[in-house]
Structure formats: structure tokens, C-alpha cells
Amino acid sequence: MHIRIEGSELPGQPGRAQADALRLGHVHVGVQRKSEVVDRVSAAAPAAVWQFEVTSREVDGLLDVGGPYVHGRPGARFLYLSWGALDGDAFAMFRRAKLLFGDIPTDLLRAAHDTGGVLVARLGLTDADGGPRCARVRPPDITWQLA
Numbered sequence: 001m002h003i004r005i006e007g008s009e010l011p012g013q014p015g016r017a018q019a020d021a022l023r024l025g026h027v028h029v030g031v032q033r034k035s036e037v038v039d040r041v042s043a044a045a046p047a048a049v050w051q052f053e054v055t056s057r058e059v060d061g062l063l064d065v066g067g068p069y070v071h072g073r074p075g076a077r078f079l080y081l082s083w084g085a086l087d088g089d090a091f092a093m094f095r096r097a098k099l100l101f102g103d104i105p106t107d108l109l110r111a112a113h114d115t116g117g118v119l120v121a122r123l124g125l126t127d128a129d130g131g132p133r134c135a136r137v138r139p140p141d142i143t144w145q146l147a
Helices: 019-024 106-115
Strands: 002-008 027-033 036-042 047-053 055-059 062-066 078-087 090-100 118-124 142-146
Touching (some): 027 090
Antiparallel strands (some): 055 062
């Protein structure tokens, strides 16, 4: 199954409350693969898109997902978007957003598994205070659809 995460409204964009501090701090966001944050995008970018593959399989009549991008135990799987300061090649993570597979409508997740389609998540990446979005991101702050 393919996943595409489309992030908009990044907090480092000019005019946002914390934009200057985020740009000066070289803050980036990326998707977490195992313990590494990959495909990092500047907080000042106009948008961020990540695309990767996860495995999916039937286990006792239920659909389970896995792979290096998937975290959590069966029945509570999720993806991380991780924020951190980039200094050369060093990435000092300070915040994460959690995207739960349990928040995806079951029929949509099942259709992605059955058809091999791309499951697309769309979310804004700035929180109510103008900083990087973190914690669990729930609908309606995130939408999922099959492309």
C-alpha cells in the first residue's frame, strides 16, 4: 500500500507567528523511518509531500499495516512527522505529530489494501499558536482519501 502525506501551511512561512524563530533555528520536518527522520523539508517551505510504501496484511480478519515507517503495536499503528533543528547533517528532534491508522475510515483503508491505490493524507502543519503541529492529528485536521 502506498501512502502520500501532503502538508500545507508550514509554520515557517513569512507572516506566521513563529516564522522568524523557526527559520533562524533551521527547523525542518520529515517522516520518521524507524528512528531516523528522512525526507526533511524546511519549516519555511510552501508545502511538504512525502510518499512511501507500507505493508498491509490480513491478521485474524483484521487489516494490519507495517514496515519501517509504521510505529506502534498491532491495533494502534501510526506514522510520525518529526520536527527538529538541522545543523549540518545533525537533526535534533524536538516535536512530533502522530497520524493514526485508526483514524482512517475502515472502508478507505481496506480499499487501499485491496486495490494497491495511494492513500493520501492532507493536513496543515501549523498549530493554533503558529508553531509546528504536534501530538495526535485527528479529523477534521487531517483528511484521508484514496487516489
